Amino acid sequence: MKIIFPKFDKWGMPLVGLAAAVYFIMEARKPLRPRTRPKPERLLINGSVAAAALPALRLLLVPGMYAAGRWAEKQNFGLLAWLRLPTWLRYAIGFLLLDYTNYLWHVLLHKSDVLWRFHQVHHSDLDLDLSTAWRFHIGENIASVPYRGAAIALMGAPSSLVLFYEVIFEACTAFHHANWQLPYPVERRLNQVLVTPRMHGIHHSIVAQETNSNFSVIFSWWDRLHQSLRLNVPQQKVVIGVPAYRDPKEQTPKKLFWLPFTAIRPWQLPDGTVPERDEKTKYSSTHLCP
Numbered sequence: 239m240k241i242i243f244p245k246f247d248k249w250g251m252p253l254v255g256l257a258a259a260v261y262f263i264m265e266a267r268k269p270l271r272p273r274t275r276p277k278p279e280r281l282l283i284n285g286s287v288a289a290a291a292l293p294a295l296r297l298l299l300v301p302g303m304y305a306a307g308r309w310a311e312k313q314n315f316g317l318l319a320w321l322r323l324p325t326w327l328r329y330a331i332g333f334l335l336l337d338y339t340n341y342l343w344h345v346l347l348h349k350s351d352v353l354w355r356f357h358q359v360h361h362s363d364l365d366l367d368l369s370t371a372w373r374f375h376i377g378e379n380i381a382s383v384p385y386r387g388a389a390i391a392l393m394g395a396p397s398s399l400v401l402f403y404e405v406i407f408e409a410c411t412a413f414h415h416a417n418w419q420l421p422y423p424v425e426r427r428l429n430q431v432l433v434t435p436r437m438h439g440i441h442h443s444i445v446a447q448e449t450n451s452n453f454s455v456i457f458s459w460w461d462r463l464h465q466s467l468r469l470n471v472p473q474q475k476v477v478i479g480v481p482a483y484r485d486p487k488e489q490t491p492k493k494l495f496w497l498p499f500t501a502i503r504p505w506q507l508p509d510g511t512v513p514e515r516d517e518k519t520k521y522s523s524t525h526l527c528p
């Protein structure tokens with residue numbers, strides 16, 4: 239299996255690094271939500287979780303997805319090959335389909351008990367910022383290899399598109415996790431097309447209905463299409479995390495590594511209450527709150 243991708247490593251990843259550096263500076267200068275835990279502690283914990291997961295992403299997931307695309311190309315296999323479209327259209331539709339299948343994967347991470355065990359490691363973070371963007375359990379990255387590989391083969395996505403999409407995917411994931419307060423009118427417009435920090439902040443709320451919404455990764459359209467979009471929750475009212483995991487002492491790299499293999503706790507706070515948005519709130523998919 240091919241593992242070295244010169245353009246991806248020489249241009250793609252440094253571009254993601256550059257984008258992340260900008261978000262890192264901006265979230266320090268203009269934070270969106272107040273932080274509950276000290277930054278060095280957050281960087282150490284999330285950095286440790288990422289250190290285990292990133293090799294799986296670069297050495298298994300990326301080569302696996304590339305191999306799936308290469309196989310489809312050689313066999314002339316997959317939806318995009320059968321449609322006999324002009325190259326530019328094949329790439330454009332392929333990009334959209336890749337993003338749509340990642341929306342579906344994210345829904346699956348929340349709906350399947352087994353997958354949620356792993357995805358919970360990402361959601362149990364007590365704050366949401368750039369470092370959360372890479373806080374994924376290695377098991378989640380490994381589990382996504384067969385899914386994303388199969389999706390790529392079935393749609394017949396070209397291997398070069400797979401790598402290009404992955405660069406944009408990483409840059410956008412970093413962007414919408416950043417705790418960066420973009421000017422509200424700018425974000426409202428941007429959110430018509432892309433997933434933005436306020437939109438994704440609602441996805442990390444301890445209120446179940448809010449966590450089970452806003453699953454999109456790059457384009458916000460998929461949530462609109464499936465009516466899983468909730469926008470009218472002010473960020474100052476969002477409490478980040480999973481209600482049963484509120485104790486900072488449980489946030490050690492070791493405990494987070496073993497978390498998927500422990501019993502799933504019910505969706506309630508340690509005192510037994512179930513977090514809810516006040517009754518008057520009727521969720522809206524059109525009004526992004528500041």
Ligand SMILES: [Zn+2]
Nearest residue numbers: 344357361441
């Ligand atoms: Zn999620």
